[in-house]
Amino acid sequence: MLAIVSAILFFIAFLINAADISTNDTFTSTNVMLIGLTVLALHLAGVGSGWNVRGRRR
Structure with missing residues (x-):
C-alpha cells in the first residue's frame, strides 16, 4: 500500500516539474519527491505490512 502511495x-x-507549474515554497516538486522517498523507505522497512503474529498456538 505504501509503495502505491x-x-x-x-x-x-513529475507532473509539477514537467508542466512547470508554479507552486508555493512548501509544495514544490522536490518536496513531493522527498515525501515519496520517505514513504518508499517506510515501505521497504516493513511499516504498514500488517500485524505479525509471533505467538502462534500449535
Missing part, C-alpha cells in the same frame, strides 16, 4: 507522489512530483 509513493508511486502516486512521484507521479505528482
